[in-house]
Amino acid sequence: MSPPCNIIVAGLGGQGVLTATDIIADVARRAGFDVKKSEIKGMSQRGGSVTCDVRFGVEILSPMVPLGEADYLLALDATQLEPNRHLLRPGGATIEPSVIAADKLPQKKMLNVALLGALSAHLSMTGQEWLEAVGAAFDPQFLEANRQAFLLGRASQNKSVHATVPAA
Amino acid sequence: MDDGNKLLLSGDEAIALAAWQAGVALGAGYPGTPSTEILENFSKLGGHAQWSPNEKVAMEVAIGAAFGGARALVTMKHVGLNVASDPLFTVAYTGVAGALVIVSADDPGMHSSQNEQDNRRYAVAAGVPMLEPSDSQEAYDFLLAAVNISERWKIPVLLRLTTRVCHSSSLVRPRTERDTPKAASFARDLKGRVMVPGYARLAHRRLRQKLAEIAEWNEHCPLNKVVPGGKSPGLITSGVSFMHAREAAPECSVLKLGLTHPLPMRKIAQFAKSVERCVVIEEGDPYLAEAIRAAGIPVEAKPEMYRFGELDVARVRRILRADTTPEPVPPPGKPPQLCDACAYRIVFDTLHRHDCIVAGDIGCYTLGALPPFEAMDSCVCMGASLGIGLGLRHVLPPDQACRVVSVIGDSTFVHSGISGLVEMAYNPPPGGHVVVILDNSTTAMTGHQEHPGTGRNLQHEPTGRVVLEDMARACGIRRVQVIEPRVGSDAFEHALTEALKSRELAVIIARRPCVLVARQLKEYEKQCACQENGGVCESAV
Numbered sequence: 001m002s003p004p005c006n007i008i009v010a011g012l013g014g015q016g017v018l019t020a021t022d023i024i025a026d027v028a029r030r031a032g033f034d035v036k037k038s039e040i041k042g043m044s045q046r047g048g049s050v051t052c053d054v055r056f057g058v059e060i061l062s063p064m065v066p067l068g069e070a071d072y073l074l075a076l077d078a079t080q081l082e083p084n085r086h087l088l089r090p091g092g093a094t095i096e097p098s099v100i101a102a103d104k105l106p107q108k109k110m111l112n113v114a115l116l117g118a119l120s121a122h123l124s125m126t127g128q129e130w131l132e133a134v135g136a137a138f139d140p141q142f143l144e145a146n147r148q149a150f151l152l153g154r155a156s157q158n159k160s161v162h163a164t165v166p167a168a
Numbered sequence: 169m170d171d172g173n174k175l176l177l178s179g180d181e182a183i184a185l186a187a188w189q190a191g192v193a194l195g196a197g198y199p200g201t202p203s204t205e206i207l208e209n210f211s212k213l214g215g216h217a218q219w220s221p222n223e224k225v226a227m228e229v230a231i232g233a234a235f236g237g238a239r240a241l242v243t244m245k246h247v248g249l250n251v252a253s254d255p256l257f258t259v260a261y262t263g264v265a266g267a268l269v270i271v272s273a274d275d276p277g278m279h280s281s282q283n284e285q286d287n288r289r290y291a292v293a294a295g296v297p298m299l300e301p302s303d304s305q306e307a308y309d310f311l312l313a314a315v316n317i318s319e320r321w322k323i324p325v326l327l328r329l330t331t332r333v334c335h336s337s338s339l340v341r342p343r344t345e346r347d348t349p350k351a352a353s354f355a356r357d358l359k360g361r362v363m364v365p366g367y368a369r370l371a372h373r374r375l376r377q378k379l380a381e382i383a384e385w386n387e388h389c390p391l392n393k394v395v396p397g398g399k400s401p402g403l404i405t406s407g408v409s410f411m412h413a414r415e416a417a418p419e420c421s422v423l424k425l426g427l428t429h430p431l432p433m434r435k436i437a438q439f440a441k442s443v444e445r446c447v448v449i450e451e452g453d454p455y456l457a458e459a460i461r462a463a464g465i466p467v468e469a470k471p472e473m474y475r476f477g478e479l480d481v482a483r484v485r486r487i488l489r490a491d492t493t494p495e496p497v498p499p500p501g502k503p504p505q506l507c508d509a510c511a512y513r514i515v516f517d518t519l520h521r522h523d524c525i526v527a528g529d530i531g532c533y534t535l536g537a538l539p540p541f542e543a544m545d546s547c548v549c550m551g552a553s554l555g556i557g558l559g560l561r562h563v564l565p566p567d568q569a570c571r572v573v574s575v576i577g578d579s580t581f582v583h584s585g586i587s588g589l590v591e592m593a594y595n596p597p598p599g600g601h602v603v604v605i606l607d608n609s610t611t612a613m614t615g616h617q618e619h620p621g622t623g624r625n626l627q628h629e630p631t632g633r634v635v636l637e638d639m640a641r642a643c644g645i646r647r648v649q650v651i652e653p654r655v656g657s658d659a660f661e662h663a664l665t666e667a668l669k670s671r672e673l674a675v676i677i678a679r680r681p682c683v684l685v686a687r688q689l690k691e692y693e694k695q696c697a698c699q700e701n702g703g704v705c706e707s708a709v
Contacts, residue, residue: 061411
């Protein structure tokens with residue numbers, strides 16, 4: 001059985017960590033994978049560190065990414081890279097805010113969607129599947145702006161793929 | 169490959185959906201991470217859901233509904249069951265006419281709690297059946313099973329969850345039909361429900377008889393399952409630990425227990441005998457290992473160090489290796505803090521500058537204990553700030569006693585601070601006492617739920633309001649002041665210093681809406697005013 005794809009989403013309370021994780025889980029569900037996500041949100045609105053785990057593949061057991069087995073670390077805040085780097089497997093990739101040209105974002109708070117765009121370039125799901133999941137997560141009036149943010153992130157990865165991409 | 173019948177649901181959402189489909193007539197509870205979303209989602213689906221002032225009242229409301237023949241649900245976090253334990257122990261005796269499912273959401277590792285007590289102990293202590301789901305599908309299935317067990321044996325059932333079941337999402341295939349349970353109707357059973365000693369002695373025997381029957385039924389219950397595999401070792405597990413164990417040791421055979429009280433001891437003995445070594449993989453207390461060993465079945469328990477915190481795949485691997493070397497310490501994240509614009513910052517800054525001895529309480533404002541304020545000296549349980557402050561006042565030398573202040577939030581005050589205030593009026597310390605009620609018009613810590621002090625119900629609709637200052641005066645406190653803590657205003661500092669100096673019993677209500685929901689609260693107020701106006705409301709258009 002092929003191993004699951006393991007993603008950690010990290011950031012600070014209020015940055016949209018939970019929403020980004022929801023979207024990854026939703027796109028995996030839409031693509032027909034088994035999927036689990038786990039979040040710790042008691043303190044999420046008080047500016048503290050928030051990390052979420054999302055895993056998808058043929059069959060997912062534990063809802064938490066085992067220590068040192070994350071394929072991707074998606075950091076919505078640069079300060080959250082180092083505290084979470086130990087979760088990555090050897091050769092795992094980081095997706096960090098610096099890959100996004102912040103001045104080109106339709107809105108500053110859409111950084112999470114742009115980073116999902118960057119992540120999407122590494123995964124097997126189609127751009128269309130991603131856009132459907134992004135669209136379903138927000139009010140329709142922000143659809144176009146979120147689409148732009150997503151595509152901005154997706155385009156950012158053409159030149160810089162540092163990762164060994166897993167099968168999923 | 170997309171399967172439209174599968175929903176991605178958190179454990180809490182799955183329980184709400186199952187409760188709705190089971191025709192649960194009433195869901196009551198008090199907000200508490202990680203249980204809060206159950207009732208919120210049950211309400212969204214159309215269920216009758218309500219926040220009670222505290223878990224004890226919620227439990228009693230649910231018991232009433234179940235005495236009336238309805239299917240009832242009551243939800244709380246693990247420490248909430250301490251508050252509700254008084255009715256729990258005796259409703260186990262009386263039993264119910266309809267169904268009563270009690271959800272206890274435990275928090276191993278204390279992501280958002282003051283302790284990591286293992287509420288499986290309550291099932292044993294009170295004598296109620298207990299189910300432990302391992303993911304959202306089982307959360308859904310086990311709620312339905314809990315309703316059936318409760319109705320079949322007329323007994324309350326404990327559905328014991330943990331953070332990683334409540335707040336993890338996984339795919340759920342729900343059934344399509346919705347039950348239409350029998351309509352609620354009162355049938356008198358005086359000897360069964362009036363627990364005076366003569367009747368209660370009989371009720372206790374009935375309870376033990378029910379548990380014996382359920383234990384027998386559990387021997388062949390489909391809620392327990394065996395995953396075949398290798399015999400060295402075989403694993404016995406329950407709840408989310410099953411998932412970690414399967415991933416850590418896919419080659420091992422597993423006995424996964426779903427109905428974990430009363431335990432199916434013959435089934436367990438048979439499994440233990442079928443393997444060369446048998447290891448119990450469980451989070452928290454060694455509840456299963458102790459019970460199984462007490463029944464004379466030889467099993468290995470985890471080393472003591474794994475009693476602390478959550479289990480995960482890595483820790484289960486260590487348990488299986490009997491590895492007791494120190495575990496790696498994860499790098500520290502950024503701790504949470506009071507929001508930049510939080511009005512409570514002014515309060516804690518003032519308490520800090522006046523070198524107050526602060527008996528604190530449970531809520532966002534517990535963050536006042538962290539730097540830069542460090543203006544909280546105790547936090548034990550909901551409502552404890554009043555009693556602890558009073559106890560300190562009674563025994564400390566005068567130069568210390570005069571600096572003691574109790575600090576409690578609005579929702580926590582309604583939950584269990586009111587009786588502390590009665591205590592203050594009844595047994596006043598000689599130097600008086602000062603209580604600060606931090607009123608941000610919401611239950612902020614758990615995600616901004618309503619409470620009786622907001623005058624809005626779970627659905628944010630207008631309802632009766634407990635006015636905190638009126639309540640304080642009614643308890644016999646004469647010095648009651650309401651101030652607004654604002655940057656640039658010395659109203660709070662002035663009120664505090666005057667109250668401390670007065671040596672009287674004083675309540676200061678520091679009232680300012682939570683900055684995170686101030687706009688939303690205004691919107692609710694507008695809607696409330698509109699509804700009270702008979703639906704005439706221009707501004708709400």
